[in-house]
Amino acid sequence: MPEHEAAGQHGSPAREVGDFLHRRRDRVARRWADEALFRTVSTVSRDEAVEAGGALVDALAAVALSGRVADPEADGFAAVREQLSRMAAARTRAGLSPVQVSHEVDLLRPPVVDLLAAELAGAPAEWVRECTNTLTVLLGTLRLVVMETALGEGRALIDRQRLQLLEAATPVIKLWDGIVAVPLIGTLDSARSQVVMETLLEAVVDQRARFAILDITGVPTVDSLVAQHLMKTVAAARLMDAECVVSGIRPAIAQTIVHLGLDLGTVVTRASLADALGHALRELGAGLVPSAPGGVDHR
Numbered sequence: 001m002p003e004h005e006a007a008g009q010h011g012s013p014a015r016e017v018g019d020f021l022h023r024r025r026d027r028v029a030r031r032w033a034d035e036a037l038f039r040t041v042s043t044v045s046r047d048e049a050v051e052a053g054g055a056l057v058d059a060l061a062a063v064a065l066s067g068r069v070a071d072p073e074a075d076g077f078a079a080v081r082e083q084l085s086r087m088a089a090a091r092t093r094a095g096l097s098p099v100q101v102s103h104e105v106d107l108l109r110p111p112v113v114d115l116l117a118a119e120l121a122g123a124p125a126e127w128v129r130e131c132t133n134t135l136t137v138l139l140g141t142l143r144l145v146v147m148e149t150a151l152g153e154g155r156a157l158i159d160r161q162r163l164q165l166l167e168a169a170t171p172v173i174k175l176w177d178g179i180v181a182v183p184l185i186g187t188l189d190s191a192r193s194q195v196v197m198e199t200l201l202e203a204v205v206d207q208r209a210r211f212a213i214l215d216i217t218g219v220p221t222v223d224s225l226v227a228q229h230l231m232k233t234v235a236a237a238r239l240m241d242a243e244c245v246v247s248g249i250r251p252a253i254a255q256t257i258v259h260l261g262l263d264l265g266t267v268v269t270r271a272s273l274a275d276a277l278g279h280a281l282r283e284l285g286a287g288l289v290p291s292a293p294g295g296v297d298h299r
Helices: 003-010 013-023 025-032 046-066 081-093 098-106 109-119 125-168 190-207 224-239 251-259 273-284
Strands: 173-176 179-185 211-218 243-247 268-270
Touching: 013 025, 013 046, 013 109, 013 125, 025 046, 025 109, 046 081, 046 125, 081 098, 081 125, 098 125, 109 125, 173 273, 179 190, 179 273, 190 211, 190 224, 211 224, 211 273, 224 243, 243 273, 268 273
Parallel strands: 179 211, 211 243, 243 268
Antiparallel strands: 173 179
């Protein structure tokens, strides 16, 4: 009895599809190797693309044999999620949107569906339809898995770029031996405040700085969380044997700090970056800046 007839009588469409994928693994993998999703990701050789395609066929066969063709959480997909993640990440870096990546996955369907239909040419039409529908559902689930992966990679890429922008917008400047400064411009939210603290502390260690100046002249407003981050930054700098000076506190920000009931009595503050630098130079004994009138230290 022909194999597909036996399957039709004693198996299921999912079983037929799983067995078909096992039988035609290499042939399907070779066809997929010429598709954009594999061709542009596997750049070393075509053999690499064929191998990647074969691993994906094996995974699909396992999912089909488990009967969970519509379940993106099927165990069979676990084996290739890392591979799919790399592929989706590569296509995302190449500038493709998740929708475009999804379209490339959809292009894998016609070759394998045509191959299955050709193998079942002598089977009853209803059986052929059930099997091809099952295979279509399986590949649709694969498309969903790749879409989820691509969206995840897209979010990860955005997060990395956002962090890079935050770091680029938080430069640390060496003003003098033992003195570093971070001039802040723009909105200072909690995320950026965290980056400021980490960047400044790294600079204190790298430069062996005794003074770290946080200049917030260009910061339009400060909320309670941001103010708390600034206080934590000052405290962390002290633990590393560095004094943190906050400069550029404008009247509006000063009023906000008072309104929030925050105590900056232990924080050295100066009206401008120049004043903060002068304070640090005097403390270092540089002798380049005259002392404040009356020897008063405005803290």
